[in-house]
Amino acid sequence: MATFEQADLSRQTINKVMNDLSTICPHFGACSGCTLKKNLDSPGIWQEAVEFLGPSELVTGSLYGWRTKAKLAIRGKFQNPQIGLFRQGTHDVEPIPDCLAHHPSINQAIKILKRAIAEEKVFIYDEKRGLLRYVQLFVDLVTKKVQLSLVVQAHDGSLDRLCANLLKNDLWHSIWLNVQPAETNRILGEEWIHIWGEKFLWQELLGKRFPFHPGAFSQAHWTLFEKLAKQVVEWVPSRAKLLEIYAGVGAMGILASPKCAEVDLVENNPHSYLSFQEIKTSAHYHLIDGKSATHLLQKADCIIVDPPRKGIDPLLLESIKTFQGTLIYVSCDFQTFKRDAKILLESGWLLQEGKGYLLFPGTNHVEIAALFHCKKND
DSSP: EEEHHTTTTHHHHHHHHHTBBBHTTTTTBSSSOOOOOBBBTTTTHHHHHHHOOOOOOOEHHHHHOBBBBBEEEESSOOSSSSEEEOOTTTEEEEOOOTTTSHHHHHHHHHHHHHHHHHHHHHHBOOSSSSSSEEEEEOOOTOOOOOOEEEEEESHHHHHHHHHHHHSSTTEEEEEEEEOOOOOSSSOOOEEEEEEEEOOEEEEETTTTEEEEOTOOOOSSSSHHHHHHHHHHHHHHHEEEEEEEOTTOOOHHHHHGGGGGGEEEEEEOHHHHHHTTTSSSSSSSOOOOOOGGGGGGGGGEEEEEOOOOOTOSSSHHHHHHHHSSSSSEEEEOOOHHHHHHHHHHHTEEEEEEEEEEEEEEEEOOOEEEEEEEEGGGGG
């Protein structure tokens, strides 16, 4: 099967072809990543979202090559490493070397890594013993180079040989080891070892560059996230005292800072904080979790929340119910957004506007950005 790079197709044509994965993707059906066979730009859950939000726009982007960050499992034997996603309900890996969602640099990196593992005879993890467990790949959109993180059971000499082998290729932005000794489904461990290259990968967002340690959260669909971030910044009132909770490196709050009186950022990931420290900004960073941020509500008149899939922490949500100001809710799970939004609406908030963002085409999933207005201000 010819790749889209070889076919030299226009983006419009690519999206049309990609809208039937069953005929074009060599991995569809076996891979657990994409679950929609057709209509990737109109998932069924969006209709449910519109019923709740009212007339709303679903903002879409490219259906091909959009994923700039991926975490993949490594299993099998060193002679033939299997690098990809677990098959549904198993710990058996389905290799996806030609994934159409991945940025081409990710697919190239997988092929290089597979060859190097075989050449250096690296012992692959098999759920109870072994060394090499997962790989995380993050693409610099300017240079197309990859920040490579190898998740390992422990650090030994074979990994040094593996990294030396990888460095024969100039694809890498940097190489890291992440040590995860626990028998758990959690992919990343707490210990990071910097092997080579720059310590932070810088991505541009609305004209400003943001740094990312490999342990910091970052969006996978970067070009579409830029559209979401632009909308959030437009919603922030002028001269606002802004509080962003679950802020990551603080990108949205920092982008809004020129129009704000002050900006406070809340995040509990220490690697996001390390990344933030590289940015020149007047924003204040608080390395605490969301439920510990309730005292900061008193000084704010605008809040941005961007919680994980489980939604806003109940204690924080209880405090937001009585907050008077503007609330911007960015959600990566519609069902938890709907649950939290109903609580807010019942406590006197009004849903002023909402939009959907197709950050994971190929799945029945939409990101929601919603603007709430507190009725008590009227």
